[in-house]
Amino acid sequence: MQGLVLLSVLLCASCHISLSLTNSTASNGTVADGLLENGNFENAPNATNMKGTVVVGRYTIPGWVNEGFVEYIKSGQKQGDMLLVVPEGAYAVRLGNEASIKQKIKVIKGMYYSITFSAARTCAQEERLNVTVAPDSGVLPIQTVYSSSGWDNYAWAFKAIYEVAELIIHNPGVEEDPACGPLIDAVAIKALYPPRPTNKNSVKNGGFEEGPYVFPNTPWGVLIPPNIEDDHSPLPAWIVESLKAxxxxxxxxxxxxxxxxxxxxxxxxxxxxxxxxxxxxxxxxxxxxxxxxxxxxxxxxxxxxxxxxxxxxxxxxxxxxxxxxxxxxxxxxxxxxxxxxxxxxxxxxxxxxxxxxxxxxxxxxxxxxxxxxxxxx
Structure with a gap:
């Protein structure tokens, strides 16, 4: 019986990896600019793998692997007196203490990419997110809300070291209520092409035309976080060297x-x-x-x-x-x-x-x- 359970788990893992690598692809077989597979979480988990809003099982959310206390949130759901709104579609996920979601993405080795995602805080004033594509990682503070909707889009960039990159979004917070944590929605990717200076302009990317993916349905722009260096900036050639985005x-x-x-x-x-x-x-x-x-x-x-x-x-x-x-x-x-x-x-x-x-x-x-x-x- 234990052997059958282990076989089932391995099959699920294989299915997940296969699905993750066959999402929307470019002509060269790599991931295309836009939403990742089930990037807006509209493809719902099976009801049998849910305990209320809590996701049960690491491979329950199609296209993703989740760790820790992860909730599947429907737009309009209430948290106390607060009504939770989802910017892209009708569903999002919430990451509790030390919880994470991750997905494998087929990329071009040596290429630069930016990740754009929507996030909203629901409890603490000092919430933050760790975003990782090994060996690169960054801490994105989300305590300052820049839009009246409560949702903001954030960008983070990395250089592909391997042909398959594993994106991890992790909530490192420790709250009294383990269910507290940020909402995540609409995760997308975009290839970056670092510009060069020309004989007409010594400034690289002076028109800001090269940058992160912008969601067509969320009219509040994309935040480039503080303390971003130019070697891995989602705004190529530019450094954000300030306390705010x-x-x-x-x-x-x-x-x-x-x-x-x-x-x-x-x-x-x-x-x-x-x-x-x-x-x-x-x-x-x-x-x-x-x-x-x-x-x-x-x-x-x-x-x-x-x-x-x-x-x-x-x-x-x-x-x-x-x-x-x-x-x-x-x-x-x-x-x-x-x-x-x-x-x-x-x-x-x-x-x-x-x-x-x-x-x-x-x-x-x-x-x-x-x-x-x-x-x-």
Missing amino acids: VKYIDSAHYFVPQGRRAVELVAGKESAIAQIVRTIVGKMYRLSFAVGDANNSCVGSLVVEAFAGKDTLKVPYESKGKGGFKRAELKFKAVSNRTRIMFLSTFYTMRSDDFSSLCGPVLDDVKLLSIQTSPNP
């Missing part, structure tokens, strides 16, 4: 000054992005960029502070919250072979239509070019 926005849901993507600096001086660019000592340079608002009711006096080495510039923008932008430039002389450029927002700002969502100035179309100087007569 920056928001990656798209033209389908926001006003964007140039192209299809931009960055919104949503947390004042705690929301900053930077990049190290190559320069020639003694040469003059022009750093140009666009500052505006995202047409998201972010009304008031917005200011972007730009830094290039030791030179700084403050760019004020009076926002009516209906979309628009202005261009600015900072001229400086390079004093090093590498110059750090950085942008941050001077003020904290809240949206005028709900007074609960952080917002800020939009940054886009960042360019750096050397200025040709005339030789002395």
Whole structure:
């Protein structure tokens, strides 16, 4: 009898791995940009493997392996006086203390990828999530809520070391109520193609066109978490070196000054992005960029502070919250072979239509070019 049980478990594990590696695929057989297999958890567990909302068994949720106290949540379900809402479809999962979900993904060895997922906290003020694709891992703080819905989209990036990557989303929290923990929904992946500088722009990815997957049905952008380095950034070439996140926005849901993507600096001086660019000592340079608002009711006096080495510039923008932008430039002389450029927002700002969502100035179309100087007569 024990042999039959063990055989059943092994068969389940084999089925799971097979399903995980045959989700939506690109022409080369690897995972395609978009939701992972059952990434929005709409393919429900079998009712016989449920104890109320609690998932029983590691392979109960199709496409996923779960560990610890995991709940399968239906949109509209109540937790005390709070009504739980699900952004993508009708179902999500909740991770209790030390609980996790994981999935194997077929990828291209050596390629960079970003993971985007929706998360909402339900109990503690200091909730966080560990996201891992070995050997890379990161801690994503989710205590600050940036949208009035309570849900935010987060991005995290990794470099594929093997042809099969195992994504793990883990709740390391320890709460008095073991059922407390964040809700997870809509997990997606996107291949990243790190841009290079050109003879027209020394800044890489200056238009922010290369970045994480943006869900078409969730109009609140994607948060790039703090303390993200440029070697594994979901916003290639850029560093988020602040205490709070920056928001990656798209033209389908926001006003964007140039192209299809931009960055919104949503947390004042705690929301900053930077990049190290190559320069020639003694040469003059022009750093140009666009500052505006995202047409998201972010009304008031917005200011972007730009830094290039030791030179700084403050760019004020009076926002009516209906979309628009202005261009600015900072001229400086390079004093090093590498110059750090950085942008941050001077003020904290809240949206005028709900007074609960952080917002800020939009940054886009960042360019750096050397200025040709005339030789002395």
